[in-house]
Amino acid sequence: MTDLDELAVRTAAMRWLDERTAFGERTVTQPEVAAFPFLGESISLLMRQQGICKPRQLGAALALRTTWTPPGGKAPYADFEGPDGMFRYAYRGTDPDSFDNVALRRAGELGLPLIWFVAIATGVYHVQYPVYVVADEPDHLRVALAVDEAQRWISPAAGAADEDRRRYVQRLNKLRLHQPVFRAQVLGAYERACAICKLRHTELLDAAHILSDVHPRGTPVVPNGMALCSIHHRAFDANVIGIRPDLVVEVRRDILAEIDGPMLRHGLQEMAGVTVTRPKKMIWWPDPSRLDERYEQFRATG
Incomplete structure (x- = not known):
């Protein structure tokens, strides 16, 4: 040719x-x-x-x-x-x-x-x-x-x-x-579902960093990531929600006390106490030390 x-x-x-x-x-x-x-x-x-x-x-x-x-x-x-x-x-x-x-x-x-x-x-x-x-x-x-x-x-x-x-x-x-x-890699590890709410629409899913990519340990590897829908990704990044090292979701106290429409109630407030879904393979599970550091950042916001 x-x-x-x-x-x-x-x-x-x-x-x-x-x-x-x-x-x-x-x-x-x-x-x-x-x-x-x-x-x-x-x-x-x-x-x-x-x-x-x-x-x-x-x-x-x-x-x-x-x-x-x-x-x-x-x-x-x-x-x-x-x-x-x-x-x-x-x-x-x-x-x-x-x-x-x-x-x-x-x-x-x-x-x-x-x-x-x-x-x-x-x-x-x-x-x-x-x-x-x-x-x-x-x-x-x-x-x-x-x-x-x-x-x-x-x-x-x-x-x-x-x-x-x-x-x-x-x-x-x-x-x-x-x-x-x-x-x-992250969406594949989590079988294309939000780790918090189980939403399965790939176009609405993100790979969320546990530690941000500007952090020295914020490398783009699956143990530093979770598959989250867009709303939960933004809430996680903004410390509206936090994820404890035992993978239980917490919601910021002022958000829990707020009264608003169904998205706040069902999308955020009702996520308090939910256990995050882990990938099937242990090598892809969220890194506990990264989760612990990220959770302390959430706690510091009150």
Whole structure:
């Protein structure tokens, strides 16, 4: 195919994914997106055993995959955020000239957009697109990725980058990748239901941080999160409600004494004493030390 065809395929793949992910709101599994139709052909998109996907019809890689690593586990590949804030994606194996790695570099040389499947659980993926290969680092067996159009024009640094530039890059990473992945992981762990009121409308659910993302321990990991509906997320952030370390909900005393409409009565006041639902897997349960610190913040509000 020509370079123009390469771009047309990628555009079609991303529009196809828009429908299946509800523009990034839903996760996908490998069977759902293994291939997509284009001009009468089936184009591979997510291969079961390969991190770099180069369909036979294309001359450059189309998609990347990061596998799921449970908390405390060792990732098979060293994908990470570098000292300059840019993401690094590891080559497959140790041969820079292997078929997959050449295809990955080719996408960067042509400035072609790629699709990144980021695993949030075994076989479940958040889909991030478009991403771009913006630098090749063969001595380290990896490439640098841009996850935002603005990052494409920032030169990756071999060592620590200028502090202002690094913070700018990290803000984009947080907005474009960390927050969507965190939301997908938390909602998946809580089976897409509010941990307080059990509401199951995904479009009305948030991934709430226990400790805020500006806190030193406010990292975007499931034990620092809970799936909450929009009203309970805002109430939690505003210390209208608090969650004790034993997972029992408390409502601020002035709110309990207030007289208002049905939302206050049923949505907030009647939540006092409710026990928060935990994920089925213990590795995803709310971190007790974070809950304790956050509960003390609630208590301090009176």
